[in-house]
Amino acid sequence: MKIKYRGAVGMAMRCSHCQKCCRDTMMELSEADIARLERRGYRRSEFSYIGVDKIPRLRNVGTWCYFYDPERKRCREYRSRPLGCALYPVNVDEDGRTIIDAICPEAQSLDGRELQLKGRRLRMLLATIDAEAKRRQP
Numbered sequence: 001m002k003i004k005y006r007g008a009v010g011m012a013m014r015c016s017h018c019q020k021c022c023r024d025t026m027m028e029l030s031e032a033d034i035a036r037l038e039r040r041g042y043r044r045s046e047f048s049y050i051g052v053d054k055i056p057r058l059r060n061v062g063t064w065c066y067f068y069d070p071e072r073k074r075c076r077e078y079r080s081r082p083l084g085c086a087l088y089p090v091n092v093d094e095d096g097r098t099i100i101d102a103i104c105p106e107a108q109s110l111d112g113r114e115l116q117l118k119g120r121r122l123r124m125l126l127a128t129i130d131a132e133a134k135r136r137q138p
């Protein structure tokens with residue numbers, strides 16, 4: 001299933017750019033995420049790798065995500081960032097329940113509606129990433 005990326009996924013969530021979620025990232029990527037970043041001029045092998053589970057993830061450079069600019073303390077590709085980054089701090093636990101990642105200091109600024117909407121989009125995203133990983137299996 002294709003997911004349409006919309007820059008305004010953030011809605012009410014107030015991100016303080018505290019940098020916590022851009023450090024030691026293991027953010028999973030869909031083919032749509034990769035294609036969008038490739039259109040920005042990056043090569044997929046620069047910013048991502050595929051693990052043994054066949055799922056592409058963002059690379060880190062040192063402790064920071066490839067796209068993080070430590071000097072400006074900003075994501076270099078914020079408007080084109082992976083959908084998982086845009087949906088963060090919403091996450092899904094092992095039982096498939098929508099949760100909020102406690103390391104985000106602005107987690108309380110999400111309201112119930114935003115949590116529900118982001119949770120739904122995240123489930124769709126994860127289903128897409130899993131389906132794409134299955135197609136990469138030999």
Ligand code: SF4
Pocket residue numbers: 021022023025027058065066067068069074075076077078081082085
């Ligand atoms: S792509 Fe941007 S928002 Fe996502 S982890 Fe990297 S620096 Fe952070």
Ligand code: SF4
Pocket residue numbers: 014015016017018019020021022088089103104105106107
């Ligand atoms: S942890 Fe939360 S507040 Fe900090 S940069 Fe990530 S989304 Fe923004």
